[in-house]
Structure formats: structure tokens, C-alpha cells
Amino acid sequence: MKRCHAILFTCLTIFLVTGCSGKGKEDALQETIDYGTGKTQVNAYQRLKGQIHSIQEQKAKEADH
Secondary structure (H helix, E strand, O other): OHHHHHHHHHHHHHHHHHOOOOHHHHHHHHHHHHHHHOHHHHHHHHHHHHHHHHHHHHHHHHHHO
16 A cells, blocks of 8 residues: 555656646556556566577577677
8 A cells, every 4th residue: 555655656756747738647557557567667678588599599690609
């Protein structure tokens, strides 16, 4: 429940800082929701996992030559 309150407080703060109109508000709100739900962390993890896989493939190709 504390996490929900923190997310709500963050959303309200963003509304006050960015104002109540425009695309920036929607983007800021979506970023807050993504962070609160863990989507941001999951996306970062998946990007890193892909980068690690690419590095491992590159090293394997270099080792074969």
C-alpha cells in the first residue's frame, strides 16, 4: 500500500511540475507508471541481456578465427 501511495504522490508531483496540458504530461505519467510497475527495469534488463549475448557471440567468432 505504501508503494501505491508513493506512485500516486509521484504522479501528482509530475502534474504540478509539468502542468496539466500537453504531451509532456502524458509522457511523464507513462514513465512514472512504467517505473512503478517495473516495466522500466524489465526493459533495461532485456536490453542488457541482448548486449551480453551479442558480446558473447562476437567473442566466439573471434576465438574461431
